[in-house]
Amino acid sequence: MEWVDKPDSQEPMALDEQELITSGNRLSPRGSGFPQIHGFKNFPGCLRQGRAPLVLLFLCLMLFAGLLVAILVQVSKVPRAQGLEHSSQEEIHQVLTQLKARIALLCRPCPWGWRSFQENCYFFSDSQRNWHDSVTACEEVGAQLVVIKSAEEQNFLQLQASGYNRLTWMGLSDLKHEGTWHWLDGSPLLPSFAQYWNQGEPNSSGEEDCAEFKDKGWNDSRCDLSKFWVCKKPAASCSSD
Template sequence: MSAYTVTAQCLSLNVRYNRNVQENNGEEEERQVVILEDEEHHADLGPQRARPHTQNNPAANNRRCFKATAVTLGGFYLLMLAGLFIRLTLLQTRYDQLSKNYSQFQNEVKQLKDRTEEMRCPDGWTRFGRSCYFKSKEENTWDGSRADCKKRGADLVVINNEEKQKVVSELSDDGKFWIGLRHEWRQGEWRWEWVDRSPLTKMFWASRQPCYDCYLYAATSCCRQGKWTQGYYNDYKNWICEKKI
């Protein structure tokens, strides 16, 4: 037997075997042939399917890397912008709150300053407690003295307690001064009454004062010892004004 014959026999071994099987069992041979054909088909397709995955394409890889980098950077920048926006919003809110508080603080300072100015006594006045007192250097009638106090936003002093009596006594230690007490005809009788219409409850009259049987209009002044005396309206004396704070 020649070499060609041996080779041909080796190459056709499976075929003859399958064909022999066909003689015994045709159905099984058909399955084996299909299997061989499928294996051959997959063997042919195998390199074709693997080619796209194994094929080296630098341009495509670079594009994919660029896209991934761009997406990552884009997300990072979005997060940064969101953080900056939140921070700016918080800063704006804080600024608005501080501005509002500053405005309120300025208003409170202004109100406090106004109150302080109101609580200060004008030049030439003396403060005792919650009142300012003005001691005149000129002399005038009782009505003229009161008119001067009115121009100064005040009135003749009203003495309704011992503390104020002490203050007025210290102010009038060098003479007699008109105070805000007058003798007027009211409701069928003569009575002493303060300029603010308050009743005369606390009295610091000097001895033998006042003259109740006197029907002439009279007012009181404060003597050096702090005692009250009466006088005619048209007498000229110094006076003391009082302004509430």
């Protein structure tokens, strides 16, 4: 092995080792502060020059800077995520509002085939039954054989019955006490309603104990005869609440 002459105060250095160190320094950019890490591990000459602590310090600074950037990125996402959540809630609220409006348009206070009048629904039958079976038919659909509460309601019902030209049962009878007329809900027939009887009615001829719409007024008739009937029940609410 060839040796290079050095002053007596220094140990002789192998030529190959000197060339490797010189080559390592030449490959590392000067002034960059970031020399090759594996060069320090392999070459004791650099450790003796005190460069390893600088490299470790630089690496620590870089690691700290990286962590700081990562934290800032995560923090910056929080307001954005909250904003997106708020925006999503607003969109859901708008969709629900639109759905409620469309449901309100589809809402029908009365079922199909029923007629609406003053917050009530009325069903005029196309078939005929006796008075008792007519009461049952109305109960089966959650209604009642019609009980008339006002002059306006009477005019509405009389007009419908007269228009069809049908004899139609109503929920009025004197079955409990002859000559004393009561509605199905138990309320008595008011004296003011007596004007709606046709002339000469009620005459109770042949046990005529049930009332019907006939011509332009009311008539008493036998309860076992088959006639059309009209049911009544409250209209449904279409509130969007």
